[in-house]
Amino acid sequence: MLRRAANEVAQRHLPGNGWSFFDVRHEFPDAWELFRDSLGGRKPPRELRLRLGRRLFPYIPGHKELVITGVALLFETEEDNRDGCREGGVPARHVVELMSQHGDKGHAEHGCESRATEIACVASADWPNLYHGVIETRLGPLGRNGYPHFLTFRFPLGIGEISRAFLFCRYEVTCSKR
DSSP: OHHHHHHHHHHHOOGGGGEEEEEHHHHSHHHHHHHHHHHTTSSSSOEEEEEEOGGGOTTOOSSEEEEEEEEEEEEEEOOOOTTSBOGGGOBOEEEEEEEEEESOHHHHHTTOOOEEEEEEEEOOSSSTTEEEEEEEEEEEEEOTTOOOEEEEEEOOTTOOOEEEEEEEEEEEEEEOOO
């Protein structure tokens, strides 16, 4: 009985308390290189397209499906933004558009088309060139069936060169239906 109770409590706790961190340059090297090429004006538009699959969350055991419930984007620019503020003390800000689309073509037939959301990313006085923005969302499920979810971040033209980008994903798990 004690073993069963301990197992139930352990099942409610997720690795990283339900957050997963990705350094875009290292976790998505092909996407990062394509993005960097687009920043140099060699390829429009300024989009960072990431493929999120179940394999990016390897520490969830069993046959559980994963749903992403929040996304935090952080990126560092080479702008001359010494104090993190624009004129009048307003924090420096860039709006990034996020497009999400499920990789299973059958989802579009069932009303799960891609959708766009805006993420307001702001800088601070402590980190003037590091912008951060957070949104609540519901992406998935990312099941073991192999279908990924694609996230495309569209950056505005006014942003200088982006030297680093990080993604945090908040997630939940559910038992998959067999």
